[in-house]
Amino acid sequence: MELRKEYAGELARLMRTNDKIFILDADLAGAGGTKALYAEFPDRCLNVGVAEANMTCVAVGLAASGFIPFIHSFAPFATRRVFDQIAVSVSYSEQNVKIVGFDPGVHTTYNGGTHMTFEDMACMRALSNIAVLDIVDGVQLRKALPYIVQHDGAMYIRFVRKQTDTLFSEDYEFHFGKADKLRDGNDITIVASGTMLFDAVKAADVLAKEGISVDLLGIHTVKPLDEEAIIASARKTGRVLTAENHSIHGGLYSAVTEVLSAQAPTLCDAVAVRDRLTQVGKLDDLKRDYGLTVEDICERARKLLQHK
């Protein structure tokens, strides 16, 4: 099932028992899936038109009145376009607004260029009081939502609207701020967030056949980061490779190396977008062009292991 359907379905279930949840859209209710909620909850769904700054601050007024507002747009317009509104009215004002960004990074494909962001997590990580979630699949999204609703504080959540691949099974449990241990290994640590986790799992299998055992950590909560799990794994393997659908500046690689450089200095490398402009293209072509493929993960892992 598409993530946007999982998202709207779980929100509907939660809204039936929680009358504080409030949905706001800026002319992307259909694209993002929330349009399905308007008929059942007409008083708690609001489309403000193409006006993301207004949407963000209307949500602040609702949050200040005790509601739990969710605002939605494509990832760049949910974050960088309204950065000051989020910095002043959400972060500095300590308001409980849930910011949802669709189709982050390369997943914008044919809307890329203008609608593509590699800096959304960097922007949100730089602000106090905002947790950052990079979601991999529909199961993880659905399991995270009850927590997102009950968490008393602002959050940024990025996911791919139309994706149908699934990594996790129904018995998956979401634990905010905790890494998911997907492989136990001793030679190298791979830390992957969001959809790069699909590629990281495949890469770990390829490397296993070459005799390289990977300690694989899946990260949904990029902030606050599971420092303990990352330090423990780094101390075990001595090599850490991160993988993210985001710029190398300010996202997962930055978060991981901020922790390791101070507490467990470790040789690190990143599969990430390296200071490149955005562009349009097919997903596979974009991933290849930006160096975000399974083979890119394998190659960088092998090179890390060659370092003495």
Place this chain on the structure above:
Amino acid sequence: MDVVQFSKEIRRNTLRCLHSQGSGHVGGSLSIADLLAVLYTNHMHVDPTHPKMEDRDKLVLSKGHAGPALYATLALKGFFPIEWLDTLNQLGTRLPSHVNINLTPGVDMTAGSLGQGLSCACGLAIADKVKGIKDRYVYVITGEGELQEGQNWEAAMLAADKKLDNIIVFVDSNKMQIDGYTRDVMDVEDLVAKFEAFGFATQRVNGHDHAALDAAIVKAKSDNCGSPHCIIMDTVKGKGISFYETMGAGVHSTTVTDEQYAAALEELK
């Protein structure tokens, strides 16, 4: 205390607050003192001992730099000790230059980065409607210079489209912004025509005439037109103190020296 006396007390204590720092946003604080006096004497349904009371009127001071005038008003109403006014902008203060929803009892929204207040007010107004709270208002004070920020007009569209008749916007049109006269920097007039075009029931009054202000608010509250309300206030930046009134655009942020403070208090006797 009657409104005239209260407006003088607000001006005295606004200057006390700014004098503690030696300088600050004098002009735009003094230009809204009369509005604050009328609002907090005759209209604001608030309880200083329960500043977060659910069933209350709310004020969004979107021109957040006029914080000292609101702080003086709230202190005089008993929201917090008057001595707090002497702590403006000191590390750890409850009274920052620009208003903060979490720091100061009686402040209903953070503001300072201009243009965000009316949007936040729309959220407060929608919340009251969804909760079924009636006969309560969300008052917004914006500056005419602030209306150059485009987000105001996104919010104005929403307020009219969603019939947020529980919003009353005051435009403090003191005719000056930081870089000079508003008409020279970026003219915002005709404000009545603009707000009416955006679907607001709009009035224009002398923002220093207490009776006119009060009548405009009464009219807005009794007008069941189903639209949000706007009251354009023609005001004087630095109003009430002769040397601030004639200072020009520099009065936006200026000094309050010991001598200026003493002279101002003399004028306010």
